[in-house]
Structures are given as structure tokens and as C-alpha cells.
Amino acid sequence: MIILNGASSSGKSGIVRCLQSVLPDPWLTFGCDSFVDALPKKLWSSPGGIVFDDDGGVSVGDDFRALEAAWTQGVVTMARAGARIVVDDVFLGGAASQQRWRTALGDLPTLWVAVHCDPATAAAREIARGDRTPGMAARQAPLVHQGVAYDIEVDTTHTESLTCAQAIASRLG
Amino acid sequence: MIILNGASSSGKSGIVRCLQSVLPDPWLTFGCDSFVDALPKKLWSSPGGIVFDDDGGVSVGDDFRALEAAWTQGVVTMARAGARIVVDDVFLGGAASQQRWRTALGDLPTLWVAVHCDPATAAAREIARGDRTPGMAARQAPLVHQGVAYDIEVDTTHTESLTCAQAIASRLG
Amino acid sequence: MIILNGASSSGKSGIVRCLQSVLPDPWLTFGCDSFVDALPKKLWSSPGGIVFDDDGGVSVGDDFRALEAAWTQGVVTMARAGARIVVDDVFLGGAASQQRWRTALGDLPTLWVAVHCDPATAAAREIARGDRTPGMAARQAPLVHQGVAYDIEVDTTHTESLTCAQAIASRLG
Amino acid sequence: MIILNGASSSGKSGIVRCLQSVLPDPWLTFGCDSFVDALPKKLWSSPGGIVFDDDGGVSVGDDFRALEAAWTQGVVTMARAGARIVVDDVFLGGAASQQRWRTALGDLPTLWVAVHCDPATAAAREIARGDRTPGMAARQAPLVHQGVAYDIEVDTTHTESLTCAQAIASRLG
Numbered sequence A, B, C, D: 001m002i003i004l005n006g007a008s009s010s011g012k013s014g015i016v017r018c019l020q021s022v023l024p025d026p027w028l029t030f031g032c033d034s035f036v037d038a039l040p041k042k043l044w045s046s047p048g049g050i051v052f053d054d055d056g057g058v059s060v061g062d063d064f065r066a067l068e069a070a071w072t073q074g075v076v077t078m079a080r081a082g083a084r085i086v087v088d089d090v091f092l093g094g095a096a097s098q099q100r101w102r103t104a105l106g107d108l109p110t111l112w113v114a115v116h117c118d119p120a121t122a123a124a125r126e127i128a129r130g131d132r133t134p135g136m137a138a139r140q141a142p143l144v145h146q147g148v149a150y151d152i153e154v155d156t157t158h159t160e161s162l163t164c165a166q167a168i169a170s171r172l173g
Helices: A012-022 A032-038 A062-080 A095-105 A119-129 A136-140 A161-170 B012-022 B032-038 B062-080 B095-105 B119-129 B136-140 B161-170 C012-022 C032-038 C062-080 C095-105 C119-129 C136-140 C161-170 D012-022 D032-038 D062-080 D095-105 D119-129 D136-140 D161-170
Strands: A002-005 A027-031 A050-052 A058-060 A084-089 A111-116 A152-155 B002-005 B027-031 B050-052 B058-060 B084-089 B111-116 B152-155 C002-005 C027-031 C050-052 C058-060 C084-089 C111-116 C152-155 D002-005 D027-031 D050-052 D058-060 D084-089 D111-116 D152-155
Touching: A002 A012, A002 A095, A012 A027, A012 A084, A012 A161, A012 D119, A027 A032, A027 B032, A027 B062, A032 A062, A032 A084, A032 B027, A032 B032, A058 A062, A058 A136, A062 A084, A062 A095, A062 B027, A062 B062, A111 A161, A119 A136, A119 D012, A119 D161, A152 A161, A161 D119, B002 B012, B002 B095, B012 B027, B012 B084, B012 B161, B012 C119, B027 B032, B032 B062, B032 B084, B058 B062, B058 B136, B062 B084, B062 B095, B111 B161, B119 B136, B119 C012, B119 C161, B152 B161, B161 C119, C002 C012, C002 C095, C012 C027, C012 C084, C012 C161, C027 C032, C027 D032, C027 D062, C032 C062, C032 C084, C032 D027, C032 D032, C058 C062, C058 C136, C062 C084, C062 C095, C062 D027, C062 D062, C111 C161, C119 C136, C152 C161, D002 D012, D002 D095, D012 D027, D012 D084, D012 D161, D027 D032, D032 D062, D032 D084, D058 D062, D058 D136, D062 D084, D062 D095, D111 D161, D119 D136, D152 D161
Parallel strands: A002 A084, A002 A111, A027 A084, A111 A152, B002 B084, B002 B111, B027 B084, B111 B152, C002 C084, C002 C111, C027 C084, C111 C152, D002 D084, D002 D111, D027 D084, D111 D152
Antiparallel strands: A050 A058, B050 B058, C050 C058, D050 D058
């Protein structure tokens, strides 16, 4: 299992697609975007669900947390059942978010990957994407890596996603 | 857990969104579309993965089957961990596909739902959607319900998705 | 040129895709959705642009109107230059919206099509689509056909998009 | 009017969204992607329409060319009617493609922009996007700038879209 953590617009999705391309075996991918898509629309902008503020802030409530915990266990089960899985996540809780995964993972071998990006560059890419609330990248950047331990760290500021993916793939041996 | 089975363009996705809207608790949704999205692109049109023929035929290979089995176990784990889950699937193998789910589900309470649609109507909706290969609906219609046992059967030919969802929701008690 | 007018979720897009399929010649399609996509994101939710209220209301401002007028002239030019064009629009201003098109069209032959849908059915389909603000269909239904003259009227409440498209196509003969 | 020309995956769309963000006035955007979306699906992979080969090659036929010519005239009309328009295009015909625009533009003031990207980098971004046929970037790169004259040239290889957009915007002065 590979877990990528990085702020919004840091380049996680592009790296995931490149990993799926360069790794010889087939890897499934899940992440916070596919999880949010699986939620009922009424949890979007519900206090118990996930609220996207106009300034780029994201806050989540109890319903979100409960479903996310069950989802995490399910993704780990897929990996234990033999599927190779690459997850991209945004550790809004920093080290606590990593601990949540570790508890679910148990002894399952996992490669932890930091995806860094200079905040000004991420903010520029947020505008170029056009599908994210401006400010999200800048607000998440200082939070997501706090206290998190990694096996490998990549930085998309001056390095293409494909090159980052090749570096990650080479760590899988 | 709720499992909907029906051919392509029979109206499963619309029913799922309506179920998420009308059910008071939050329900997560997964299905064959989100599973295929999670696959590496190189498994699309690979013999070991999933091949969409020009005439609407769909065939899947060993890599697909192995990942699907792991995914199924993971989705069941999410439900066992407390998440309410609605799955939409296309039982290309009919009764054998249901048995695959049953083995993974064990004693987990599950509502089995047939989603029917008159094949000519489904073929017309396929054209109106514009994002499916013409012929897929017609080819899958005779296969997917063979030997499958249901708790409730709905038909979208003359009934709106919302009405179908309300009928399903009323069966949950 | 064919111009379809109907409220949100009345089924215009499905009819357009079916028209493009059943008509023997190639027809280009443009409409309010593609126009809104062409706007800068900053006009979405700007008073001068287009504001989508939480209750399904839509209001447009001066910048929107000015760009829309230029866009309308451009679409008419495409038709005059020989392209077959099918437009789907929402006449929020009823007869005044039609007059706006007529002024731009001049003597260009145009087939005017009403797309009706029972408001309760449209509201149900709005939930099934999941990508529109609930309430939009109900708010637009009483407005869009006021004082508008048509060559043909179709109703998607009990008729598939493909059948509606065939009826429209038969009027072009 | 601003016309950007560059190969697939060279970064045109990101620059367009940034231009719409940084330019104080509202600018509409059209381009080859929105034009292809407006075509009937049956022209996709029809010899008279547009054919995307498995190796990234793109070829277009007579129906495509006729509709494109009408579309070009319509876009120019929008600009003459007062709309600010930014177009992103792929000049598969090089100088001949530019001449086609020039004929339609007449004396309308136009800023011509080259969007360059190192082919290896564009090919890497093509994999990271995951929605383009691999090979398209590499095949188009040597063709699209042949004999084309520009007012400004930007290169996305080492420069963010937002920075490129700011350079372009400063030329409008």
C-alpha cells in the first residue's frame, strides 16, 4: 500500500495517475476525492458532513468522520485481500490523521509519501485548474505535514508528476 | 447494505442519488463505475482488465476479477464497520455474480434490488446520455437478472427514479 | 436552426443528443450550459454575471447580458455560414427572450421547440441528476414558456427523449 | 481577441483559466475542445469528422472542416459584437491554420500567442492528466508552430500557467 499526503493542488492526483502508469502491476486508487463523491450530496455543506467555505477552508463533522473511519477500514481490507492500493489523502489533522491510518493498517506494509509544493505555486495551479475554491491550497499547506513521518518526500514545485512517480516507484523494490 | 443490479442505462445511478436523498441517514455509494475509475487506465482495453467493444460488449479478465474480489471484500468491511452502503452493480454473470457477493457478505443483512427497464427504452436513453457505447444496454439486458433472487424489483420504464427510490426505502423499515 | 426552450431538468440536453444522432446531417449544438462554461469563473456568483441561489433561483447581470448578446450574434453567424445548429436555452424572460433571438436571427429559418415537463417530474429528475440545485426546475417551469410561440411542442413527462427528437426531426423534412 | 496556439498538453487550458482570472474585464473562452464537444458524437471517429488514432494521431475530414469554418466566423462575430474572446487552438496545419483565422478576423485586433512546452515534459503531463491518448503531445509538437507568427511566446516547461498569463495580459495594455 502507498499513501500520499499533501495539500490541495499539490499535485497528488497527477502523481497517482503516473504511478498507475509506471508500476508494472495494476494498482487501484482511492482518495479523499472519491470518498467525497461517494457521500450523499446532502452531506456536502452540512455541518455533520463536509463544509467548503468561500475562503478555501474545509471543515468536517461527525457523520463524515464516522463514514471515513469505516471507509478506511474497507480500503485496508482491500489491500489485505491482495489488491495493490495507492491512496491520496489530505491529512488535515497532521500526525493524528496518520495515526488514524496506522491503527487501521496494523502490520500491513505501507510506503508513506509526502507531496510538497511551494504554497505560492500551489495557489497559482489552483487558479489554473479552475475547479477548486481559491485559498484552499494556502490554508492546507501549513497543516498537513505537521508531525507526519515519511518514507519518501517529493516536491512538485519544479519536478513533473511523472518524475516524482518514478522516484516513488523505485522505493518499492 | 443495499445492492442494486441492472443492465447499463437501466437507471441505477439515478435511483442511487435519489436513495441518498430520501433516506434520512447518510449512505455511501460505490459501484462498478467507481471501481472502473479506480483501475489504472492501462487496464481499460487490456485483455486482463476490462475491454469495451465497439458493439457494446464488455469483457473482463483475470486482473479485473482479482481486484474486483478484493474490492468487494473491502466494501463489505465498510458496511460491517458501521457505514450504510448502497452498491450498484451489473451482474454480467447473473446468479454467479450474486453468489460472489453473498460469499463476501456472510450474514450481513442486505436488501437485493432488481432495476428493470424495457430494452428499447434503455437503448433510447443510451443515445440520450451520449456517454455509453450504443448496444451496451441491449446486450446486458437479457443476462443480468438470470437466476438472481431479489427482495424488491423496480422498473424505470414508466416510473421515475425518485418513485423507485421511495419504494426501495420503504422496504428498509 | 433549431431552438429548444424549456426549464432546467425538462430534458433538453437528452433531446439534443438524440437529435444529433437521428438527423442524417451533422448538427452542432450550443446552449446556456456551454455559454456559462465559456464565462470566466469570477462571473459565476458575481452580481454582474450569473448568481445561482441556494433555493434554485438564477439571476443574471449586465456583464452576462452583454456577453450573451454577442454570443447570440455569433451563433447566428455560424448558422448563416452554413452550419446546422441546435440551441437549447432557458427563456427566463419568456417572450422577451424569444424576441432577443428573433432580432438576431432576422430571416434565418428557425424551428422553435417547446420542451415541457410536469414540474413534479422535473423536480424528481433534478434529484436523480444530482448536479443541479434543488428548486431550479420548479422555479423556472412557470416562467419560460410565457408568451413564446412554437412550431412544435414536446413533453418529456411520459415520452423518451429519442421519441421527442424523432418528432422534431420529422418537422424538418 | 487573443488566440493561443500550442500542441496538446502544452498547457493552453490552464493559461486560459488564469487569463480569465487576471484580466479585469470578463473574457469568454472557446477552443478546439469546446468545438469538438459541440459536434455530434457520430462525427467522433467518423472519417468525415475527427478521428483519434490509438497512437495519438488526429485527423479531420470534410464535415469537420466545414463546421469549423462556420464556427470560426461565428467566434469572430462575437468579438466584433463587443465580447472579449480568448481562443485556444491547435494549428495542426501550422501557418495555413493561422491564415484561416486571419481571413476570418479581417482587421479585428488580435494578440497571437505561442504556447510552447518541451515535448518530453508535455508527454509526461499527458500521462499525469490521464484523459489524453499517449503520443498526442509528441506528434503535434513539431507541427503546430511551423511558419506561425506571434506577438508573444510563452513556455510552460519551467513557468507556471499563471505567470504565463500575466505576461500575456501585460501585452494587452
